[in-house]
Amino acid sequence: MSAPEVELLDNELDADLRATVRSFLAERCDPAEVVKAYDGDSSLTPVLWKGIAGELGLAGLLIPESYGGAGATAREAAVVLEELGRSVAPVPFLTSAVVATSVLLTGPTEAGADLLAGLASGERTAALVVPLPATTAQPLAPVETEIRSVAGALEADTLLVPVATPDGLEVRAVPADQATVAPVSSLDMTRRLADVTLDPSAGEVVVAAEHGADGVRSGLLAGAALMASEQVGVAQWCLTTTVDYLKVRRQFGRIVGGYQALKHRLADLYTSVEGAGAAARHAAGALALGDAEEAEIATHVAAAYCGDLAVTAAEEAVQLHGGIGMTWEHPAHLYLKRAKADQIAYGLPGLHRDRLGSLVDI
Amino acid sequence: MTPEEIRGRVEEFLAEHPVATTEPSAFLHARYRAGLAWVAFPEGEGGLGVSRALQPLVNDLFEAAGAPDNNPRRNGIGLGMAAPTILAYGTPEQKARFLEPLWCGDEIWCQLFSEPGAGSDLAGLATRAVLDGDEWVVNGQKVWTSGAHNADFAILVARTDPDVPKHRGLTYFLCDMHDPGVEVRPLRQITGEAEFNEVFLTDVRIPDAHRLGAVGQGWEVANATLNNERVAIGGAAMPREGGMLGVVAESWREHPDNHTPELRDRLLRLWVESEVARLTGARLRQKLAVGQPGPEGSAMKLTFAKINQQLTGLDLELRGEEGLRYEDGEGWTMVRPEHVDFAGRDAVYRYLRAKGNSIEGGTSEILRNIVAERVLGLPGEHRVDKDVAWKEIPR
Numbered sequence: 155m156s157a158p159e160v161e162l163l164d165n166e167l168d169a170d171l172r173a174t175v176r177s178f179l180a181e182r183c184d185p186a187e188v189v190k191a192y193d194g195d196s197s198l199t200p201v202l203w204k205g206i207a208g209e210l211g212l213a214g215l216l217i218p219e220s221y222g223g224a225g226a227t228a229r230e231a232a233v234v235l236e237e238l239g240r241s242v243a244p245v246p247f248l249t250s251a252v253v254a255t256s257v258l259l260t261g262p263t264e265a266g267a268d269l270l271a272g273l274a275s276g277e278r279t280a281a282l283v284v285p286l287p288a289t290t291a292q293p294l295a296p297v298e299t300e301i302r303s304v305a306g307a308l309e310a311d312t313l314l315v316p317v318a319t320p321d322g323l324e325v326r327a328v329p330a331d332q333a334t335v336a337p338v339s340s341l342d343m344t345r346r347l348a349d350v351t352l353d354p355s356a357g358e359v360v361v362a363a364e365h366g367a368d369g370v371r372s373g374l375l376a377g378a379a380l381m382a383s384e385q386v387g388v389a390q391w392c393l394t395t396t397v398d399y400l401k402v403r404r405q406f407g408r409i410v411g412g413y414q415a416l417k418h419r420l421a422d423l424y425t426s427v428e429g430a431g432a433a434a435r436h437a438a439g440a441l442a443l444g445d446a447e448e449a450e451i452a453t454h455v456a457a458a459y460c461g462d463l464a465v466t467a468a469e470e471a472v473q474l475h476g477g478i479g480m481t482w483e484h485p486a487h488l489y490l491k492r493a494k495a496d497q498i499a500y501g502l503p504g505l506h507r508d509r510l511g512s513l514v515d516i
Numbered sequence: 517m518t519p520e521e522i523r524g525r526v527e528e529f530l531a532e533h534p535v536a537t538t539e540p541s542a543f544l545h546a547r548y549r550a551g552l553a554w555v556a557f558p559e560g561e562g563g564l565g566v567s568r569a570l571q572p573l574v575n576d577l578f579e580a581a582g583a584p585d586n587n588p589r590r591n592g593i594g595l596g597m598a599a600p601t602i603l604a605y606g607t608p609e610q611k612a613r614f615l616e617p618l619w620c621g622d623e624i625w626c627q628l629f630s631e632p633g634a635g636s637d638l639a640g641l642a643t644r645a646v647l648d649g650d651e652w653v654v655n656g657q658k659v660w661t662s663g664a665h666n667a668d669f670a671i672l673v674a675r676t677d678p679d680v681p682k683h684r685g686l687t688y689f690l691c692d693m694h695d696p697g698v699e700v701r702p703l704r705q706i707t708g709e710a711e712f713n714e715v716f717l718t719d720v721r722i723p724d725a726h727r728l729g730a731v732g733q734g735w736e737v738a739n740a741t742l743n744n745e746r747v748a749i750g751g752a753a754m755p756r757e758g759g760m761l762g763v764v765a766e767s768w769r770e771h772p773d774n775h776t777p778e779l780r781d782r783l784l785r786l787w788v789e790s791e792v793a794r795l796t797g798a799r800l801r802q803k804l805a806v807g808q809p810g811p812e813g814s815a816m817k818l819t820f821a822k823i824n825q826q827l828t829g830l831d832l833e834l835r836g837e838e839g840l841r842y843e844d845g846e847g848w849t850m851v852r853p854e855h856v857d858f859a860g861r862d863a864v865y866r867y868l869r870a871k872g873n874s875i876e877g878g879t880s881e882i883l884r885n886i887v888a889e890r891v892l893g894l895p896g897e898h899r900v901d902k903d904v905a906w907k908e909i910p911r
Binding site: 433511 | 757765768769780781783784785787788789791792793795796798799802803812815818819881883884885887888889891892893894895896897
């Protein structure tokens, strides 16, 4: 089996993009503000999203210029997601600018094209209405239905709903104000879930039946592929922060980072985080190259590896920080909650391994 | 030099030295002198001073022409470790004397580094070299020497000054394995065979002209050798599902009756980890191409050892009763093989031999120290012997 050579390092444009997003988040996404979402104050989200989507123009990264987007690729989106992960930024970039956008791009109707233009400008925000762990479409009948644990719905003005029709699965756009979107107290409040109740017939068709199934499938696959980069960002923060802490924390008159039991755990974590970085970038690169089977293999590899790795990194961060890692005040818990929720989102690692197995004859 | 230019050089060479009518050894020497041996080496030393990236093309062109090769597997230590070290630290006379017969396979090399009392703590080694006129007289015992029974020369590190701290009293030599004071004894391993040897050195005389680097510079020179070794073990480019994963994936496909969901998930976990390691290696090579080398190679070797051990263990389970039989070659009968050959051996051999992967070329524990200290910048281990004269260290 041969795999195409993907550029696995930042090129100059990637590095510029990364620096822009990182400095924006350093200024506007303070962990002390992020944690407020757990105490009922989600006011950071709209401000931050307006900045990222509008000021930085990143909402339209994956949207071709013909629809008013930036015409970039999954590679650039991966760079953005690494940085968003590193700050556990509570914005709907993954759900709107990656998943919902990828659903629409498969074959938008005229209404779908208008929606893409709105997404590209940052004026509109969309969410695919499926439970966050879903990896396949769960088409609805055109009657009022409740869909539990939907990510990105609270921030969206437009809800994309897969609907069963005699011709196949079509995707309809239901205005959020015609649905009931009930917030859930979620494990990860930086990507808060909602229970959505709506009648799909209220919406107009944005992806017709001939493309609908493909659209939902490619949207969820793009979600899994690029969430791996978010997981890399989460894991990198956990590793860096833990190493920095262990270089200053003293017990028994010694810097605790000098104890071999801890050094070896961090060496192993470093090795895995490096691997995750290569796997996630490879998945994004394969998606950008557009070879369907190759992208699918690369996605399952990245999702299976990065999903577990980010959890390990966050759990190690909590343990190796000792008591302070268990406190509300220290941001480690924000990363633990994001990592654990991400591990379940868009398919468990074991499910990705199973799908990989059927693609590689195992 | 472009690939087209070097292709032209090879074609020109092949026209002047037809494979069919040139005696193999003469062919290899002529190839060396034409600079088409290791092309990244300088002109006059078997190379053209061009990019290392051109080497695979040159090898392919010679192979396609049916040219004789220098049997590289038989001289892995010579080609992979001795040669780059001699190139970096050798005098013009040493390079002229040693590199050509090394590359052509006329002289086989082995490595006399580790000792019974100096494994991970290589710098603590005790083999003594004492100057007598213009010769060094060497006494001591070395161990884990692969291929010593076939070797003509060895790269050797010995203690020349016991009165200074351990890292400063070492010197690097090129030792003639045919000296009457060299005794090689097979060291039988858990595979049943003796790939390695113990080497006893008794009043071995080495001319000062075969000292590599300055007296007392041995640690620095030895590290150049060891860095090449770690790159050689963990850093090779590989196709997807290549290497040990490919072997074990084939076992899975050939034993459908033994399939269970648990074995499948474990194999898929290792499939994912092998692919991630492959991509990490590819990224490391992309990094090296733009010139940012570092100690990250140690992390690659750690991963390689772990995956290889898990894969070879799983392979026995996938094979069911077949995994209980050790029948290739002569089974447990003691033999002295010419080289390590994982893919061509049976699964029991691979399982047992892979146990060495986390020991040879730096134990996984030492490599974790290296990653923690040199990559992550965590504090170093306590070194009670660092500033003490070697002879004062308890042992």
